[in-house]
Amino acid sequence: MLGYIIRRIIQAIIVILGVSLIVFLLSQLIPGGQARAALGPKATPLQIAHFNRLNGYNQPLWVQYWHYILSIIKGDLGYSYKNNQGVTALILNRLPKTLVLVGSSTILALIIAIPLGMAQAVRRNQAFDYVMTGVSFFLYAIPAFLIGELLIIWFSFDLNWFPSQPPTSASPWAIITDPRAFVLPVFSLAALTIAAFSRYMRSSVLDTLGEDYIRTAKAKGASPRRVLYGHAFRNALLPILTLIGLSLPAIVGGALIVETVFNYPGMGLLTVQAAANDDVPLVLGTTLVATAATVLGSLLADVLYAAADPRIRLGGD
């Protein structure tokens, strides 16, 4: 298992390096280059040449990439000329809030989706299954921002149950001290993944129910309840870990939308504001950090999977 984890970590490092290359190449695509982005459209060619020389943008691409990697390792993600602040500082300020949002909504989604998917698998092709399948399709189809806006219209404007946005100055821990303000954003983000998780759980349980060891358990006279909970459920649950890892990019992308809808000051809102500001260095910085966070999250999911599944834990590779 140690071998598996080491290989998986090396793979994650390669992925993050690859993403850094993509982000670096994107920064080269800015029309007029970095200098134009920093100095504005009125800069003279002389000023641009000076800026490029000062920042090393006149060097060959691979040298620039090397410097870019070195500065990333030092924790420097570039400079936001629009905010007059380092990108790293801007992101570090926002990252915890996004992590809290993503983490709490994923847990909520699991709490709802796992029993739902199981119930659907047990009542396969009955009315309940059809209705919930319809609901899942609806949830798949509804854009994230529309869920958020509808929740605001219904539960904030009409019923006045919850605030339409968390207080902007709140610390990430406010989710525990003042959870009311977080209900709508967390539910909006969870709604995105509930459909996928419960569908997956449903087919995972169905697949497991078709396995030979289930037939064996039934043949040995185990009660349906024992077959379901003792055999099928436990084996069907494991792949969900992998699914969470695979869904992380979508969840982090969804967080970006949800943060925008609820004016929740996380990394997504930072990205959207930067995009509106044409602040390319900041957009690229958040893209890199969001991806790195996603990759580390998937890595964690895979390691947990390896630790939880005896076939991997004990089987060497």
Add this chain to the structure above:
Amino acid sequence: MQPLEGNVVPDEAILPEHEADHDAGEAVAEAGFLRNMVRVFGENKLAVASLIFLVFMVLFCFVGPHIYVTNQTNAQDALLNSTQNSPPSWSHPLGTDENGFDILGRLMYGGQIALIVGFAAAVVATVIGVTYGALSGFFGGWLDSLFMRFVDIGLSIPVLFLLIALVTIYRPTAPLLIIVIAAVSWLVPARLIRAETLSLRTREYVQAVRVMGGSRRRIIGRHIIPNSVGTIVVFATFDVADSILLLAALGFLGLGVPAPQTDWGTMLSNGVNYASNGYWWEIYPVGLCIILVVVALNYIGDALRDALEVRLQRR
């Protein structure tokens, strides 16, 4: 798809009148396969209803503006000659928006962009993904590892961040949005088709073509891709839905097509500015359009999967 016909033919061969079909060769087997596909699809009432609805929406968006003629491009004229944010009335069945544009007409106009971009992006993404995946799976070895590592890298970037980065660097127009959305969605079909190719290239009939001296181009073009057609069609259907949602998300973030053009996401984004004013006609109709079109596409994709993948049929 070998198991496909393997499952279909014996089923029908049991009936004496189909025995002739069985012997008549590939063409008839293919016709039987198609007939079977249409039958399975037709039995799914929701999918048939979805297909009818989708055809209706296409007519609504592309033929509708010729019947229900409204001004959707001249912002000045709209501001001067109609009231802004007016509720539904006889002259404007779905009211007007913040610029005085008629919303029913705008739904058609914005729907054109949503449907064209969604469909075109899915086609481009599928073509790129299928080619990439088939090459990767067929050649295998280091090329396959390199190709698939690249897909892994791409798939781990949250799509919206990448989209926003691309759209911030280049100003969005409809053609650019097609390319950008396709650029982030070809990775999944690449992986799917690679997996299919890996299993197909070891099949006897592909081996046979190779032994007979068939070129690689022929094997990929005439055998591997046609046999993956089920996977391709099902993916493409779902991807149209995904692309429409991605475009709507970009529109919502203010990164959709530039005014006076519009798309459903942009319309919704403008509408929710007035959510606290209770201007429901600027939110619900367009929201419903997005949801229903995407639901319809998902139902169609689901039915196609059942119809094309016999493995899942009649269990």
